[in-house]
Amino acid sequence: MTTDRIPKTDKELWQSLSTGPVASDAVPGTVSDMDFAAWLEGRLSETQSAHIEAAVAANPEMRLAAMELADILGMPLPAAPARMAVRAQALVGFEVERRVANRGWLAGLLDVFAMPRAVMAAATVIVAISGFMLGGGLGESYAQEKVASTTQVVSLTQTQQTNELTSFFTSDGI
Amino acid sequence: MSDLNQIDLRALAVGNKRTWDQFVLASTALINAVVRRSLSTYRLSEEDVMDAAQDVYVRLCANDYRLLKTYDPARAGLSTWLAVVARSSAIDHARRRRQSTTPIDDVPETALAVEDRHVEKLKIPEGLLTERQTLILKYLYDEERDVAEIAQLLKIDAQTVRSTHHKALLRLREHFKEESS
Numbered sequence: 485m486t487t488d489r490i491p492k493t494d495k496e497l498w499q500s501l502s503t504g505p506v507a508s509d510a511v512p513g514t515v516s517d518m519d520f521a522a523w524l525e526g527r528l529s530e531t532q533s534a535h536i537e538a539a540v541a542a543n544p545e546m547r548l549a550a551m552e553l554a555d556i557l558g559m560p561l562p563a564a565p566a567r568m569a570v571r572a573q574a575l576v577g578f579e580v581e582r583r584v585a586n587r588g589w590l591a592g593l594l595d596v597f598a599m600p601r602a603v604m605a606a607a608t609v610i611v612a613i614s615g616f617m618l619g620g621g622l623g624e625s626y627a628q629e630k631v632a633s634t635t636q637v638v639s640l641t642q643t644q645q646t647n648e649l650t651s652f653f654t655s656d657g658i
Numbered sequence: 659m660s661d662l663n664q665i666d667l668r669a670l671a672v673g674n675k676r677t678w679d680q681f682v683l684a685s686t687a688l689i690n691a692v693v694r695r696s697l698s699t700y701r702l703s704e705e706d707v708m709d710a711a712q713d714v715y716v717r718l719c720a721n722d723y724r725l726l727k728t729y730d731p732a733r734a735g736l737s738t739w740l741a742v743v744a745r746s747s748a749i750d751h752a753r754r755r756r757q758s759t760t761p762i763d764d765v766p767e768t769a770l771a772v773e774d775r776h777v778e779k780l781k782i783p784e785g786l787l788t789e790r791q792t793l794i795l796k797y798l799y800d801e802e803r804d805v806a807e808i809a810q811l812l813k814i815d816a817q818t819v820r821s822t823h824h825k826a827l828l829r830l831r832e833h834f835k836e837e838s839s
Contacts, residue, residue, distance in 0.1 A: 495799045518733055521741075541793040549745055554810055
C-alpha cells in the first residue's frame with residue numbers, strides 16, 4: 485500500500501477548521517444497512533452517494549466501518565471454525581419440526597387429551613383385526629359358508645335321485 | 659462450499675432448512691472475518707467471537723426472517739449487505755458484553771475523562787466543500803488513511819482522490835484568504 489505524503493500545512497489548515505456544521509446539516513437521518521451496502525458497492529446515484537458520504541464524514545464509527553468492510557470484501561477470506569457453521573445451522577429446524585412448533589396452545593391441549601384415546605382406539609382395532617385374522621379372516625369364513633351350502637345342495641340332490649331310483653324299482657315300472 | 663450468489667433467497671426467507679444450511683456454509687467465512695475484525699479492539703475471547711457470529715445468524719432468522727427479507731438484490735450484493743449487518747451486530751454484541759461485564763472501577767480514569775480544550779475553530783461554511791471532498795479530507799487528516807485505501811473504498815482512482823483533495827484545499831484557502839483580507 486502506498487503512503488502519500490500530504491504537506492503538513494494542509495493538515496494544519498484542516499485541523500484548524502470545524503467541520504461539524506457542514507456534515508450535520510447535510511445528514512437528514514440514519515443510513516440503513518441496505519443503503520450503506522449499496523454505497524460500498526458504488527451502486528448509488530451521485531445524489532444518493534452524497535447523502536451517505538455526508539453521514540460517513542460526520543460519523544467516525546461509520547468511517548471506520550466503511551474502511552474495514554471495504555478491506556474485508558476485497559480480500560480472500562480464511563475459513564471459519566467448523567462449529568460456527570454447526571451452531572448456525574441448528575438455528576433452523578426441519579419442516580416438520582417447524583410445523584409442530586407453529587401450532588397453537590389449543591392444538592397442544594387437544595393433543596394432551598386426544599393422544600391416550602387415539603392410542604386406545606388403535607390398540608382395540610389391532611386386537612380385533614389380529615383376532616379376525618387368526619380366525620381365518622373374511623375370505624375363509626365366506627369360503628366355509630360356500631362349501632357348506634354346496635355340500636348341502638349336493639346331498640339334497642343325491643337324496644332326491646336315490647329316492648327316485650328306489651321308487652322306480654319298487655314301482656310297477658319294471 | 660457453495661457460493662452466496664447461488665442461494666435461493668425465496669426459499670431462505672420461508673425457512674427452507676436445506677437452503678439455510680447452504681447459506682450458513684456459504685457465509686460463515688465472511689461473517690467470521692467481519693466479526694473478528696469488528697471485535698478486535700474490544701479484546702474479547704474466542705467464545706465471544708463465536709457468540710457474536712451466532713448473534714448475526716439469530717438476527718437474520720428472527721421474527722420470521724424479518725431482517726433477511728429487507729435485503730434487496732437489486733441494490734447490493736448479498737455478501738456486502740451481510741458484511742454490513744454482521745458488523746453492526748458484532749459491535750452491538752461487544753457493547754452489550756462490555757456493559758454487562760466491566761465494572762466502572764475497572765475502567766481507567768483517563769478513559770472516562772473529558773478533555774477540556776478550548777480551541778476556537780473556524781467554521782467551514784455550508785456548501786463550500788462537497789460531501790465527497792469533506793469525506794476525503796477527514797480520511798486523510800483525521801484518520802490518516804492513505805490515498806490507496808480511500809480510492810478502494812470510494813471505487814475511484816487514486817489520482818481522483820488526489821485531485822479532489824487538491825481542489826478542496828484550494829477552495830478552503832481561497833475562502834479563508836478572502837475572509838482574512
